[in-house]
Amino acid sequence: MKILYTFLAIFVLLASSLVAQNAMAKDADQFPRYASLKRSVTNVRAGPGTQYPILWVFKRKNWPVQVIARYQTWYKVRDMEGEEGWVYASLVSGRRTVVVDSEKAPITMFRKADGERPVLRFENGNVLSLDKCSPYMCKVEYRNYKGWVFKDTLAMVD
Numbered sequence: 001m002k003i004l005y006t007f008l009a010i011f012v013l014l015a016s017s018l019v020a021q022n023a024m025a026k027d028a029d030q031f032p033r034y035a036s037l038k039r040s041v042t043n044v045r046a047g048p049g050t051q052y053p054i055l056w057v058f059k060r061k062n063w064p065v066q067v068i069a070r071y072q073t074w075y076k077v078r079d080m081e082g083e084e085g086w087v088y089a090s091l092v093s094g095r096r097t098v099v100v101d102s103e104k105a106p107i108t109m110f111r112k113a114d115g116e117r118p119v120l121r122f123e124n125g126n127v128l129s130l131d132k133c134s135p136y137m138c139k140v141e142y143r144n145y146k147g148w149v150f151k152d153t154l155a156m157v158d
Helices: 002-028
Strands: 033-037 042-045 054-058 064-071 074-078 084-088 097-100 107-110 118-122 127-133 137-142 145-150
Touching: 064 084, 064 097, 118 145
Parallel strands: none
Antiparallel strands: 033 064, 042 054, 042 084, 064 074, 074 084, 097 127, 107 118, 107 145, 127 137, 137 145
């Protein structure tokens, strides 16, 4: 009887692990979704493979992209200017980042979403880690600083 309970417990653990992995895989393959680049140099190709020519090279680590499709081990991505190309999937992180892109630059990061008590100022092109957004403000992180910036001053955010 003890062997039966042990077998049943192992079966339940394995089944629940497979269900969890399946759910995570489905979330990872939902398109479009935002992501960022893991490397400071990332080739963007005309098609999903090394046999396709390089269209351009991203030269910023953590640069935000929108993942719009997948083919085997390649993601089709769109940059903040709307250009599209293919990147090897292992070079893309699920970490969400945004770029300061505002005519009002430099922009201010505030301690709270109330727009009071400034923490830092950013110029265009600064890459920030995105936590969450409200309709008008986004909670971001830059190095060890956390705070809120106005949503309309950022690119790669809905």
